[in-house]
Amino acid sequence: MMSQEKIAKEMFLPAEVDATKSEEISKPSLNYWQDAWLRVKKNKGAIVSMVILVLLTIMALVGPLLTNYGIDQQNIKHNNLPPRIPVLEKVSWLPFDGDLTRKNGDVYNAYEMKNVDNYYWLGTDSLGRDIFTRLWKGTQVSLYIAFLAAAIDMVIGVLYGAISGFVGGKTDNFMQRITEILVGIPNLIVVILMIIVMDPGILSITIALTITGWVGMARVIRAQVLKLKSQEYVLAARTLGLSNGKIISKHLVPNLAGVIIINTMFTIPNAIFFEAFLSFIGLGLQPPLASLGTLIDDGFKVLQLYPYQMIIPAIVISLIMICFNMVADGLRDALDPKMRD
Amino acid sequence: MAKYLTQRFVYMVITLFLIASLTFFLMKIIPGTPFSNASKLSEAQLSIMIDKYGLDEPVPVQYANYLLNLLKGDLGVSFQFNNVGVTDIIVNSMGPSATLGALAILFGTFFGIILGVISALKQNTWVDYSSTFIAVLGKSIPSFVFAGLLQYYVGVKLGWFPVAFWRGPEYMVLPTIALAMFPLATASRFVRTEMIEVMESDYITLAKAKGASWFEIAFKHALRNALIPVVTVLGPLVVSLMTGSLVIEKIFGIPGIGEQFVKSITINDYPVIMGTTLLFAALFVVVILIVDLLYGVIDPRIRLAGGKK
Secondary structure, three states, rough: OOOOOOOHHHHHHHOOHHHHHHHHOOOOOOHHHHHHHHHHHHHHHHHHHHHHHHHHHHHHHHHHHHHOOOOOHHHHHHHHOOEEEOHHHHOOOOOOOEEEOOOOOOEEEEHHHHOOOOOOOOOOOOEEEEEEHHHHHHHHHHHHHHHHHHHHHHHHHHHHHHHHHHHHHHHHHHHHHHHHHHOOHHHHHHHHHHHHHOOOHHHHHHHHHHHHHHHHHHHHHHHHHHHHHHHHHOOOOOEEEEEOOHHHHOOOOOOHHHHHHHHHHHHHHHHHHHHHHHHHHOOOOOOOOOHHHHHHHHHHHHHOOOOOHHHHHHHHHHHHHHHHHHHHHHHHHHHHHHOOO | HHHHHHHHHHHHHHHHHHHHHHHHHHHHHHOOOOOOOOOOOOOOHHHHHHHOOOOOHHHHHHHHHHHHHHHOOOEEEEEOOOOHHHHHHHHHHHHHHHHHHHHHHHHHHHHHHHHHHHHOOOOOOOOHHHHHHHHHHHHHOOHHHHHHHHHHHHHHOOOOOOOOOOOHHHHHHHHHHHHHHHHHHHHHHHHHHHHHHHHHHHHHHHHOOOOOHHHHHHHHHHHHHHHHOOHHHHHHHHHHHHHHHHHHHHHOOOHHHHHHHHHHHHOEEEHHHHHHHHHHHHHHHHHHHHHHHHHHHHHHOOOOOOOOO
């Protein structure tokens, strides 16, 4: 039923239209980055992921220094000890009490059995090395490879794409044919072949990852540059006599920044995955170096007896991958002009 | 169309030729002979072997021979398994890989589509959020990590399915799930986005106005159009399956091409490495081509030859 409330007559008067007021800017004007930041802030997943990533990066840098154990310091008597953390070991439902389960279901305390007084926060591996130290060192190496690969991809890809798009004509045609062929080559195969030829190491893995990695970036940048260089403001700048270099640095690069960042953010988890993948099929870093991939690979070998050795690095790599993907998704939504409403 | 096809075909041949040459020369760069770990061989035996495999000829001649043999479908002879042709090795290990790949892509896309449709229809509810969560996990967690965890918790702890090997249908469950996670995640995301867009179009409103049931609208009207863009991700999906199969087959001890490849890397069996590499590359370019063509066939709005974007 309609409500019987009486509406005052003044409510039906035409509203006053003040042209000066309707044109008034009520909010502070925002530039591209402020606007993007507002959008990112709304995306809770991306913000949480960013915080987690910062924490993980800090831990990767300071983590190995927090314990008294070196990354390759072995103590055979203390091998395969499960995680034990002071104070937390009293909390029965947390897996930090140093207990292990035998195959027949018996639970025993590995520390008491081996007469060990030390605390290994995340346990030790089959050679008696402290997993906490190795885990963060491994995270450090994995992140390092990923950032380096992403940076190299970015530089080569942006240069290649920008030159191809900006110069145009025959140069563009020629450069495009090359990328078309490179795109057809599965990068998995190139990476594996390169590693077989070069000895596995941090640098060779990075190089292998970047050999075909830049193609995606180059194609996106070229498409963007082609679109941007025919815009009116570039024409205006050219008419006013701006040099090519100035046009690139003043007009093109700022407009490309969003695309570059989004692409780089997707490259990083990809590189982390490939590094771990290579380690897993036996083409990764050689001991005593550790990366998340080699830790998972080592842990996998003793998965049935000492599951924590694989689960701990698995959690860290999954966290990193999830967070990078979430941040990249968030940034894409925030920076992609097509998504603007 | 014909022009486009020829152009694509030429690119395909160039790509394959490049990969074949690349693998050949890379294998030549590697120091040492393939027999360096067979120390039992005497000098005479060694020279017989080298002569037999044509390793004493100049590299250009070897290269020409290699390419000629490739055209005949002969990928050479494995160094490690006595006199077994690489082609035979590949053909023999193709079965399990193909089965596993087909199962993974079927289950992955099927459940992915269902998940995507449900979360699009129940947009911004807990159903949507949890399916988004599953998709993020599926896209982010590396398949070998997932496989290892499945093996431990479902295989060892719960004992529901066999932990490894390839002896019957029940052995296929865990590897299929591990491999299907990525296709599932990708498909569900794509279908969700497309469904939401399609559900807002006029013909859906019309169908609603005419009183069509929810089920009819979702599956008869909307899904058909929402599925078209999903075809484009099939290419990357197949590639991810290849990458995944290498580790999944290793983890579960499945006698497929991926496992063969990993094994040949560890024992430096160059002809097998080269053969499998070429096979992967050929599969890759053919799949990409098929996907591109399919796209044109399914969606008449896209004309490959003329109005290509």
